[in-house]
Amino acid sequence: MPVDYLIGVDLGGTKIHTALATGNGDIVAETRIPTKTARGSAFVIGQIAATVRQLLKQVGVSPASIKVIALGSPGPLDISRGVIQFSPNLHWHDVPVKLLLEEQLSIKVIIDNDANAAALGEYMFGAGKGTKNMVYITVSTGVGGGLILGGQLYHGSSDGAGEIGHTIVLPDGPLCNCGARGCLEALSSGTAIAREARCLVNRGGGKNILNRAGGDPGEINSVVVAAAAAEGDPEAALIIDQASRYLGIGVANVINLLNPDMVVLGGGVMEIGEPVWRGIRQEVQSRAFQPSRERAQIVPAALGQRSGVIGAIALAMQ
Ligand SMILES: [Zn+2]
Incomplete structure (x- = not known):
C-alpha cells in the first residue's frame, strides 16, 4: 500500500525551514537554509522548490506520494488564492506563491499565516494538546x-x-x-x-x-x-x-x-x-x-x- 507524505515549509525573512513528514505528522527529514531575500521572490520560490526536491531525493520518495505542501508565511495573505499580499521581511507584494510552486513541483500547495500555523502546531503537537x-x-x-x-x-x-x-x-x-x-x-x-x-x-x-x-x-x-x-x-x-x-x-x-x-x-x-x-x-x-x-x-x-x-x-x- 502506498504511503502518503506531507511537506511543511516555514518561510521566514532569514530562513526557510522545510520538513517531510508521514501522514500522521512524524517528521522523517528536515532542512533549514538561509532565505536569499535580496534575490527576489522568483529566486526564493526556486529555493523552496529545490529544497523540496532535495528532501524527496534524500528520503527516496516520489513527488506523487506527497499529498500536499503547506507553507506558513508572514501575512497578510489571500489564503484561498494562495497569494502573499505583503511581506515586510521578504519585501514581497502580491506574490502568487501557491501557483508558482505548483507549476514547479506539480504538488498541491496550501498557505496560511505563520502564527496560525504555529497555533495549530501547538494545538496538535505542543502545549495545547487536549x-x-x-x-x-x-x-x-x-x-x-x-x-x-x-x-x-x-x-x-x-x-x-x-x-x-x-x-x-x-x-x-x-x-x-x-x-x-x-x-x-x-x-x-x-x-x-x-x-x-x-x-x-x-x-x-x-x-x-x-x-x-x-x-x-x-x-x-x-x-x-x-x-x-x-x-x-x-x-x-x-x-x-x-x-x-x-x-x-x-x-x-x-x-x-x-x-x-x-x-x-x-x-x-x-x-x-x-x-x-x-x-x-x-x-x-x-x-x-x-x-x-x-x-x-x-x-x-x-x-x-x-x-x-x-x-x-x-x-x-x-
Ligand atoms: Zn499595529
Whole structure:
C-alpha cells in the first residue's frame, strides 16, 4: 500500500525551514537554509522548490506520494488564492506563491499565516494538546497570534483573524508598524522594548543598558535590556515590567473575549522568563473575569524554534 507524505515549509525573512513528514505528522527529514531575500521572490520560490526536491531525493520518495505542501508565511495573505499580499521581511507584494510552486513541483500547495500555523502546531503537537479553545501569542520582533476555537483554526471572514498584536491597548500610544497607535505590538514586542531603552538613553539615562550594548545605542535590543534587568538595573527592569504589563492587558482582553481553556505564549521575549510572566499574571488577575481567568491556563509554548515548521506540517494534515 502506498504511503502518503506531507511537506511543511516555514518561510521566514532569514530562513526557510522545510520538513517531510508521514501522514500522521512524524517528521522523517528536515532542512533549514538561509532565505536569499535580496534575490527576489522568483529566486526564493526556486529555493523552496529545490529544497523540496532535495528532501524527496534524500528520503527516496516520489513527488506523487506527497499529498500536499503547506507553507506558513508572514501575512497578510489571500489564503484561498494562495497569494502573499505583503511581506515586510521578504519585501514581497502580491506574490502568487501557491501557483508558482505548483507549476514547479506539480504538488498541491496550501498557505496560511505563520502564527496560525504555529497555533495549530501547538494545538496538535505542543502545549495545547487536549484543549478545545486555545489562543496562541508569539512575542518576538512583532506580536502575532492564532486562534483555535472549537478545535478548529479560526480565520475570520477574510482570513484576518487572530491579529492580537494590533489590538489597541493604549490610545495615542507609540506608532505601530501597521500605522495605528498603541497596538500591543508597539508596546510589548522586542522591538518596543529596544525602542523604550533607546529613548531612555537619548534622555541621558540607561547607563547600564548602553554599556551592555558596547556603548552603541544601535546595538540595544530586548536581550540586552533583559540582561541588564537580570543584573538588577532598575531602569531596565521597569522597561521589561511595562512591556509585560501591556502583554497582560492583551491576554486579559482575549480571556474576556473568548473564554479559552488555554493561552499559549511563545517567542523570544517570553524567554526573558519570570519578570515577563509576573507582569502578565498580575494584569490578568486584576483585569480578567474570575470564572474565565480561573479556567484559562496561561502556559509557555512547547515547540520553540520548530513551531513554524511543525505548524506547517499540522496545516498539511488538516
Ligand atoms: Zn499595529
